[in-house]
Amino acid sequence: MDAGLALSTVIAAMLGGAIRVTTPFLFVALGEMLTERSGRINLGLEGTLVLGAMTAYAFSYGTGSPWIGVLAAGCFGFLMGTLHATICRLPGVNDIAVGIALMLFGTGVAFFFGKPYIQPTAPRLPSISLGAWTGDPRFEQALQINPLFLIGIALAIFLAWALKNTRMGLVLRVTGDSEAAARALGHPVMLIRLLATAVGGFFAGVGGAFLSLYYPGSWNEGLSSGQGLMAVALVIFARWDPIRCLYAALLFGAAGALGPALQSIGVTQGYYFFNAAPYILTLFLMIGSAGSKKALRDAPGELSLTR
Amino acid sequence: MTGERRAIGLEAVKMRKVFGGLVALDDVSLKVPAGTFHALLGENGAGKSTLVKCIMGFYKPDGGQVLVDGRQSAIANPREAAEAGIGMVYQHFTLVPSLTGAENLVVSRPRGRQIIDWKAEHAALEEFLARMPFRAPLDKPVHMLSAGEKQKLEILKQLFLDQRFIILDEPTSVLTPDEADEVLGLLRGMTKRGDVTVLMITHKFREVQAFADDLTVLRKGGYAGAGKVAETPVDAMAKMMIGDTQIRERAARVAQKDAPVTLDIAGVCADADDGRVAIDGINLKIHAGEIVGIAGVSGNGQSALVEVLSGQRPMREGQLTIKGSDFIPSRQSMAKYKVFGLPEEPLKNAAVPNMTVAENIAFRTFDQPPIATLGWWLSAGPMRKRAQELIARYRVKTPSADAPIAALSGGNVQRAVLARELSGEVDVLIVANPCFGLDFASVEEIRAQIMDQRNRGAAVLLVSEDLDEILSLSDRVAVMSEGKIAYVEEIAKTDRATIGHHMAGHGH
Numbered sequence: 001m002d003a004g005l006a007l008s009t010v011i012a013a014m015l016g017g018a019i020r021v022t023t024p025f026l027f028v029a030l031g032e033m034l035t036e037r038s039g040r041i042n043l044g045l046e047g048t049l050v051l052g053a054m055t056a057y058a059f060s061y062g063t064g065s066p067w068i069g070v071l072a073a074g075c076f077g078f079l080m081g082t083l084h085a086t087i088c089r090l091p092g093v094n095d096i097a098v099g100i101a102l103m104l105f106g107t108g109v110a111f112f113f114g115k116p117y118i119q120p121t122a123p124r125l126p127s128i129s130l131g132a133w134t135g136d137p138r139f140e141q142a143l144q145i146n147p148l149f150l151i152g153i154a155l156a157i158f159l160a161w162a163l164k165n166t167r168m169g170l171v172l173r174v175t176g177d178s179e180a181a182a183r184a185l186g187h188p189v190m191l192i193r194l195l196a197t198a199v200g201g202f203f204a205g206v207g208g209a210f211l212s213l214y215y216p217g218s219w220n221e222g223l224s225s226g227q228g229l230m231a232v233a234l235v236i237f238a239r240w241d242p243i244r245c246l247y248a249a250l251l252f253g254a255a256g257a258l259g260p261a262l263q264s265i266g267v268t269q270g271y272y273f274f275n276a277a278p279y280i281l282t283l284f285l286m287i288g289s290a291g292s293k294k295a296l297r298d299a300p301g302e303l304s305l306t307r
Numbered sequence: 308m309t310g311e312r313r314a315i316g317l318e319a320v321k322m323r324k325v326f327g328g329l330v331a332l333d334d335v336s337l338k339v340p341a342g343t344f345h346a347l348l349g350e351n352g353a354g355k356s357t358l359v360k361c362i363m364g365f366y367k368p369d370g371g372q373v374l375v376d377g378r379q380s381a382i383a384n385p386r387e388a389a390e391a392g393i394g395m396v397y398q399h400f401t402l403v404p405s406l407t408g409a410e411n412l413v414v415s416r417p418r419g420r421q422i423i424d425w426k427a428e429h430a431a432l433e434e435f436l437a438r439m440p441f442r443a444p445l446d447k448p449v450h451m452l453s454a455g456e457k458q459k460l461e462i463l464k465q466l467f468l469d470q471r472f473i474i475l476d477e478p479t480s481v482l483t484p485d486e487a488d489e490v491l492g493l494l495r496g497m498t499k500r501g502d503v504t505v506l507m508i509t510h511k512f513r514e515v516q517a518f519a520d521d522l523t524v525l526r527k528g529g530y531a532g533a534g535k536v537a538e539t540p541v542d543a544m545a546k547m548m549i550g551d552t553q554i555r556e557r558a559a560r561v562a563q564k565d566a567p568v569t570l571d572i573a574g575v576c577a578d579a580d581d582g583r584v585a586i587d588g589i590n591l592k593i594h595a596g597e598i599v600g601i602a603g604v605s606g607n608g609q610s611a612l613v614e615v616l617s618g619q620r621p622m623r624e625g626q627l628t629i630k631g632s633d634f635i636p637s638r639q640s641m642a643k644y645k646v647f648g649l650p651e652e653p654l655k656n657a658a659v660p661n662m663t664v665a666e667n668i669a670f671r672t673f674d675q676p677p678i679a680t681l682g683w684w685l686s687a688g689p690m691r692k693r694a695q696e697l698i699a700r701y702r703v704k705t706p707s708a709d710a711p712i713a714a715l716s717g718g719n720v721q722r723a724v725l726a727r728e729l730s731g732e733v734d735v736l737i738v739a740n741p742c743f744g745l746d747f748a749s750v751e752e753i754r755a756q757i758m759d760q761r762n763r764g765a766a767v768l769l770v771s772e773d774l775d776e777i778l779s780l781s782d783r784v785a786v787m788s789e790g791k792i793a794y795v796e797e798i799a800k801t802d803r804a805t806i807g808h809h810m811a812g813h814g815h
Contacts, residue, residue, distance in 0.1 A: 165422060165423050165425065166421055166422050166423060167414070167419055167420065167421050167422075167423060168421065170406065170410055170413065170414040170423070171414060173403065173405065173406060173410075174403045174406065174414055177403045177404060177405045177406070178401070178403045178404065180399070180401060181401045181402065181403045184385065184397070184401045185401075185414065185415055186384070186385060186386040186389075186417070298405075300405075301404060301405070
């Protein structure tokens with residue numbers, strides 16, 4: 001295989017991979033961003049993601065409609081978020097500890113109820129073909145786009161707009177930045193955080209639905225490989241901005257696609273190493289952004305991370 | 308929200324508030340007629356905040372009533388206070404740092420459309436500002452504004468919300484004297500025109516005399532007096548505030564001649580937590596037997612300087628020298644060069660709240676005999692004995708030496724820290740806002756101790772936001788502005804106005 005062809009194959013595979021792998025990152029990151037902008041961290045989104053994947057698969061199998069599965073995943077995510085926020089409002093409770101507990105709870109529940117769904121095949125989400133114009137089958141395949149990806153992009157743009165131009169967006173930012181100010185203005189701080197965490201959970205659940213209903217597209221216990229946790233790192237890297245969350249998710253997605261892409265042109269050396277690219281990227285981004293004092297400046301003031 | 312609404316009057320009658328067994332407010336009455344500027348005076352803990360919080364609906368009073376424009380009003384929470392036209396500017400700003408001025412104003416409105424039409428909002432805000440006697444920048448995030456701009460924005464916010472009775476809680480503590488005079492002068496103008504009524508909590512007699520019409524004084528939760536400012540001399544105000552508490556006499560300043568330089572701060576630079584420059588090339592020499600006061604609006608690098616000197620913040624550049632030898636702030640060298648300190652908020656910065664008074668007092672000496680054997684075996688007996696001596700000598704009021712230090716009052720925590728830091732020989736003393744939040748008796752006690760150390764030959768660096776404290780204690784004054792020393796002069800050759808101009812950063 002000549003070098004030019006190999007390169008374009010890798011690029012096509014990485015592009016396709018990025019688009020496929022990005023979606024769950026994007027949804028979880030947007031959910032986490034929303035929660036953190038209200039002044040709370042929800043580390044439990046990993047559990048929500050897995051639970052979302054399981055419920056989406058189960059409902060899709062049960063009803064025959066993958067979209068009902070997506071909705072069900074979102075609703076279970078909403079419930080998980082509500083649970084997190086409800087526990088966190090008790091006095092003296094640490095949101096990070098609750099998050100870890102709920103992460104284990106979510107995956108545990110998903111594995112327990114998900115056992116019967118490992119074998120059967122559920123209807124999967126359709127995809128939209130956007131690559132016909134390229135005339136190149138590799139790019140055509142890469143540009144098979146899932147509607148959820150487009151919804152995710154629209155959601156990121158909508159959230160960026162809403163945080164600046166709606167009253168709710170401003171109130172959310174007030175709550176996340178200064179609890180005292182929010183109280184002085186008479187806003188119900190706990191209720192706002194509850195809603196932000198619950199809606200954040202909804203997004204993460206939808207992200208999970210993508211995992212089981214589109215890519216990889218089946219339900220098993222090894223489905224999520226820590227995307228929910230990596231999304232937390234991604235939010236810090238994106239400095240709590242929805243549009244930057246989108247870019248960061250694409251970057252993580254591309255890193256995740258590196259291993260399979262290289263495999264597609266026959267580079268098998270260091271396959272596991274390249275598969276670990278997103279984790280390595282997370283590590284370096286964490287080191288980089290922890291050292292960046294600029295990131296700290298953009299952090300919501302009420303976050304237990306920054307206090 | 309046009310200027311149709313006029314100033315409103317307010318009267319509080321026999322307000323009473325009990326916390327647990329403690330009577331925080333004992334049948335206090337206050338009358339503020341519409342269009343007047345009223346000062347509420349009192350020491351820390353006199354009940355001023357409790358009174359206004361009862362008026363604002365933060366606390367539910369146990370007795371008494373509030374009359375707004377002569378009508379009895381039940382105000383159950385701050386929102387109802389706002390609806391009645393009563394607004395409050397807090398000592399700690401309630402603006403949201405990451406939001407712009409415009410966003411802060413718009414979000415503070417109790418009702419509004421869900422989707423904000425920024426074009427229309429900006430036009431409305433411009434129109435509103437045009438009617439106001441002063442402006443503040445609206446398009447920058449609030450954390451980029453100066454303290455004076457923030458304070459103006461806080462007041463603008465109340466006016467934007469159409470509040471016509473404005474309560475100010477120590478509004479000038481974060482302002483330069485010039486900014487304070489400007490803001491209070493503008494408010495005074497608005498009360499004269501009958502636009503607003505102002506109730507200002509303060510302990511600065513100068514501001515009361517310059518701007519207020521009437522005053523009410525509280526003492527220990529009770530009513531101590533009231534009157535017209537024009538008919539009340541400062542002595543009478545002070546007497547109402549303090550009552551007949553005994554105040555310790557301060558030792559006279561002993562003249563020191565040609566004393567050698569003890570502490571030499573040369574070209575010191577350091578960064579703030581967020582990476583911005585906190586202090587930038589500080590040069591200062593402090594002689595033995597001299598108090599150098601550092602004036603400045605808080606947030607201009609004073610606390611970073613104190614942190615560098617006490618080893619809490621790394622120094623990026625520069626050198627510290629004590630009596631000619633290099634000084635790197637560490638526990639060992641502090642003991643060697645006899646460097647001691649009274650940081651601000653001692654419970655947070657100089658004590659471990661849950662450890663006992665005796666342990667806290669032993670922080671400097673616990674690893675030396677007689678408390679320690681071989682440097683690691685600690686004996687509680689000698690520790691407690693020494694603590695008891697110091698507790699008696701410095702009149703620390705504590706149930707016992709074994710009580711956690713967090714259980715003590717602010718003044719007594721400061722006395723315990725003072726006992727630890729000043730009981731030995733002191734060559735260098737670094738003091739930051741030592742009297743913040745303390746009552747008169749403690750303030751005088753602590754200032755007297757600082758003066759004693761100076762007279763015994765210590766080099767004292769006094770950082771304070773209270774210009775009166777600097778003027779009364781220092782031999783020389785230095786002004787810090789934006790991380791630099793903007794001005795240094797002997798106290799006899801300068802005055803409040805000159806220092807104030809340099810604090811505002813336009814001294815040249």
